[in-house]
Amino acid sequence: MQFTLEKTDNQTSARAGEIITDHGKIPTPVFMPVGTVGSVKGIHVKDLEEEVKAHIILGNTYHLYLRPGLDVLKQAGGLHRFNGWNRPILTDSGGFQVFSLSDKRKLSHEGAEFRSHLDGSKHMFTPENVVDIQRVIGADIIMAFDECPPGDSDFKYAFQSMELTHKWLKRGIERFDSTDPVYDYSQTFFPIVQGGSFPELRRKSAEYIASFNREGNAIGGLAVGEPEEVMYEMVEVVNDILPEDKPRYLMGVGNPVNILEAISRGVDMFDCVMPTRNGRNGMLFTSRGIINIKNEKWKADFSPIDPDGHCSFDTLYSKSYLRHLFVSREMLGPQIASIHNLSFYLWLVTEARRQIQNDTFAAWKDGMVKQLARRL
Amino acid sequence: MQFTLEKTDNQTSARAGEIITDHGKIPTPVFMPVGTVGSVKGIHVKDLEEEVKAHIILGNTYHLYLRPGLDVLKQAGGLHRFNGWNRPILTDSGGFQVFSLSDKRKLSHEGAEFRSHLDGSKHMFTPENVVDIQRVIGADIIMAFDECPPGDSDFKYAFQSMELTHKWLKRGIERFDSTDPVYDYSQTFFPIVQGGSFPELRRKSAEYIASFNREGNAIGGLAVGEPEEVMYEMVEVVNDILPEDKPRYLMGVGNPVNILEAISRGVDMFDCVMPTRNGRNGMLFTSRGIINIKNEKWKADFSPIDPDGHCSFDTLYSKSYLRHLFVSREMLGPQIASIHNLSFYLWLVTEARRQIQNDTFAAWKDGMVKQLARRL
Numbered sequence: 001m002q003f004t005l006e007k008t009d010n011q012t013s014a015r016a017g018e019i020i021t022d023h024g025k026i027p028t029p030v031f032m033p034v035g036t037v038g039s040v041k042g043i044h045v046k047d048l049e050e051e052v053k054a055h056i057i058l059g060n061t062y063h064l065y066l067r068p069g070l071d072v073l074k075q076a077g078g079l080h081r082f083n084g085w086n087r088p089i090l091t092d093s094g095g096f097q098v099f100s101l102s103d104k105r106k107l108s109h110e111g112a113e114f115r116s117h118l119d120g121s122k123h124m125f126t127p128e129n130v131v132d133i134q135r136v137i138g139a140d141i142i143m144a145f146d147e148c149p150p151g152d153s154d155f156k157y158a159f160q161s162m163e164l165t166h167k168w169l170k171r172g173i174e175r176f177d178s179t180d181p182v183y184d185y186s187q188t189f190f191p192i193v194q195g196g197s198f199p200e201l202r203r204k205s206a207e208y209i210a211s212f213n214r215e216g217n218a219i220g221g222l223a224v225g226e227p228e229e230v231m232y233e234m235v236e237v238v239n240d241i242l243p244e245d246k247p248r249y250l251m252g253v254g255n256p257v258n259i260l261e262a263i264s265r266g267v268d269m270f271d272c273v274m275p276t277r278n279g280r281n282g283m284l285f286t287s288r289g290i291i292n293i294k295n296e297k298w299k300a301d302f303s304p305i306d307p308d309g310h311c312s313f314d315t316l317y318s319k320s321y322l323r324h325l326f327v328s329r330e331m332l333g334p335q336i337a338s339i340h341n342l343s344f345y346l347w348l349v350t351e352a353r354r355q356i357q358n359d360t361f362a363a364w365k366d367g368m369v370k371q372l373a374r375r376l
Numbered sequence: 377m378q379f380t381l382e383k384t385d386n387q388t389s390a391r392a393g394e395i396i397t398d399h400g401k402i403p404t405p406v407f408m409p410v411g412t413v414g415s416v417k418g419i420h421v422k423d424l425e426e427e428v429k430a431h432i433i434l435g436n437t438y439h440l441y442l443r444p445g446l447d448v449l450k451q452a453g454g455l456h457r458f459n460g461w462n463r464p465i466l467t468d469s470g471g472f473q474v475f476s477l478s479d480k481r482k483l484s485h486e487g488a489e490f491r492s493h494l495d496g497s498k499h500m501f502t503p504e505n506v507v508d509i510q511r512v513i514g515a516d517i518i519m520a521f522d523e524c525p526p527g528d529s530d531f532k533y534a535f536q537s538m539e540l541t542h543k544w545l546k547r548g549i550e551r552f553d554s555t556d557p558v559y560d561y562s563q564t565f566f567p568i569v570q571g572g573s574f575p576e577l578r579r580k581s582a583e584y585i586a587s588f589n590r591e592g593n594a595i596g597g598l599a600v601g602e603p604e605e606v607m608y609e610m611v612e613v614v615n616d617i618l619p620e621d622k623p624r625y626l627m628g629v630g631n632p633v634n635i636l637e638a639i640s641r642g643v644d645m646f647d648c649v650m651p652t653r654n655g656r657n658g659m660l661f662t663s664r665g666i667i668n669i670k671n672e673k674w675k676a677d678f679s680p681i682d683p684d685g686h687c688s689f690d691t692l693y694s695k696s697y698l699r700h701l702f703v704s705r706e707m708l709g710p711q712i713a714s715i716h717n718l719s720f721y722l723w724l725v726t727e728a729r730r731q732i733q734n735d736t737f738a739a740w741k742d743g744m745v746k747q748l749a750r751r752l
């Protein structure tokens with residue numbers, strides 16, 4: 001993997017760059033749609049390419065490990081071959097799901113023992129085997145195994161959790177650096193900054209993570225219940241320390257305003273289930289604000305779904321039709337809304353990139369932030 | 377509407393023809409995907425065009441009348457404008473749903489009073505107002521209001537029901553012929569043959585329907601529980617009488633074998649929920665037989681979904697991946713299976729047409745019928 005920092009904004013810390021992987025180029029800032037078990041829910045691969053214009057998607061190691069499982073993925077030749085997506089894939093390490101989804105997890109210095117939420121079977125994730133698992137999945141970007149403490153954790157818990165994550169990181173890096181890719185393309189490994197809502201811990205963690213000088217770095221453990229201002233502060237603290245010449249990935253964030261605010265603080269990569277999850281529920285993000293398409297007010301509104309939109313559905317269909325699909329519980333409603341929201345997110349980061357390159361990002365961002373949160 | 381009978385098979389009664397409507401041409405035999413409330417479940421319009429290659433879709437008057445309702449459809453400029461489908465649309469008359477879905481229906485010579493299955497509201501369908509409703513929906517082909525008796529009805533019930541349907545037909549035709557289209561394209565009206573499982577009633581009904589000399593004719597009340605051989609016999613009896621120079625539409629039929637058998641008996645048009653409904657349940661129709669994709673046996677089968685298939689997914693994805701989507705309850709599984717099944721149905725009728733034109737239909741059909749029902 002290679003990263004080129006093309007431009008840093010003159011008024012903010014926003015950056016425009018480009019990541020090159022063996023599966024293609026990724027302009028940054030970038031948003032990565034979440035493909036939990038190997039499919040971005042409700043979206044055909046060709047629509048991800050042509051409508052959403054996604055450059056990279058994310059897969060969840062916990063889910064893929066349990067189903068279809070490593071045997072199937074290995075026989076398939078990796079996730080790209082399995083799901084037909086030929087552009088880059090990043091996988092998380094499974095830590096977040098082990099702590100949020102699985103039953104009876106047992107944490108030790110060795111790793112995390114857990115029971116599958118599907119069938120109760122017993123499994124163990126360690127810093128080493130999550131590297132092996134992600135190698136078999138075939139991710140272009142592999143994430144370190146971390147513990148992600150709740151947003152309201154106290155200092156002591158956040159400190160101990162960070163220390164554990166740091167120890168795990170060292171073991172993960174050793175495993176990664178001593179093993180080869182399973183398939184015929186290269187893979188890279190990103191460590192994750194933790195430290196809860198405590199600037200001194202975040203600083204310490206960022207310094208530790210930076211010391212490994214990996215090809216990219218991630219910020220984890222945010223957007224887990226802490227106030228937004230705290231999240232922004234943590235991002236600032238961390239990005240002051242993380243190397244400038246490496247991409248920075250803010251995990252699991254967020255709504256369109258969060259994304260612009262984080263870009264302005266120097267973040268390059270994002271993922272979030274919000275565009276698809278909220279889309280399935282009838283919530284549309286647009287550059288003019290948020291639409292609840294199930295609302296009665298759209299019943300006879302024959303204006304386009306989003307006149308400024310960037311997928312072909314935005315002008316093909318009216319709000320009235322999309323509302324009708326949701327009210328009638330037709331699958332096509334969630335499908336269209338998911339594609340719309342993802343194409344909006346991809347447009348947002350692409351436009352941010354353009355504004356950064358033109359030195360017009362700061363004013364554009366301020367204007368957008370006012371509009372994006374409006375309820376239409 | 378115009379119909380040209382291009383060719384009649386030399387060994388069977390199979391026919392190849394072409395229907396011309398103001399929304400485009402329909403080669404026959406043809407299969408019409410069912411778009412119940414204005415969307416073919418789980419399928420984007422562009423995929424209906426490009427993957428399924430559908431020429432015409434069907435809308436359900438009962439569902440569309442209740443939701444989104446005529447006000448919305450009229451303001452939208454008709455169903456084509458509402459749902460973005462610019463090729464022909466046929467609507468049923470709502471009779472079948474009134475008798476199968478609605479609550480507390482009350483049948484009289486005047487029509488059918490019923491309560492909505494959605495909110496219990498009271499409505500009345502008459503032979504006249506279902507014409508008016510279908511004019512507002514904007515169907516290219518409007519169906520007569522009929523009563524469809526159960527497949528095991530006795531002679532007396534089937535006779536009375538047929539008599540009622542015939543009286544309603546006269547009123548429907550009078551209404552249709554004395555009214556104009558609501559939009560800027562022409563509409564046509566098909567009467568429906570009834571008569572249960574009784575050849576003498578079917579003959580009588582076919583003669584009565586033929587006497588109106590409409591632009592097309594339909595056969596209703598079949599595939600409602602009677603044995604397949606009875607269905608085929610009724611089709612033969614009726615098609616001996618219906619005019620040769622008009623298309624014949626067998627309503628609600630059926631599986632791929634049913635369709636080939638009916639084509640060989642002179643039917644030109646079909647609709648059925650089977651390809652989409654069974655597809656959503658993981659049942660795939662292929663030219664080699666039927667696949668239950670949820671079966672464990674496909675878990676590590678990396679061969680294409682359907683090596684002979686005609687949609688782009690058939691070779692993009694493996695059986696293993698599609699099974700994984702179903703097992704993981706990902707929306708994309710039903711989406712892919714629905715498109716596959718519809719594209720298979722469209723291929724089947726298109727290939728039948730080619731074989732008819734080459735005078736090779738009979739042998740081809742016999743070979744296909746043996747394969748289509750196999751369980752793979």
Ligand SMILES: [Zn+2]
Binds near residue numbers: 312
């Ligand atoms: Zn859109």
Ligand SMILES: [Zn+2]
Binds near residue numbers: 685715719720
């Ligand atoms: Zn197919």
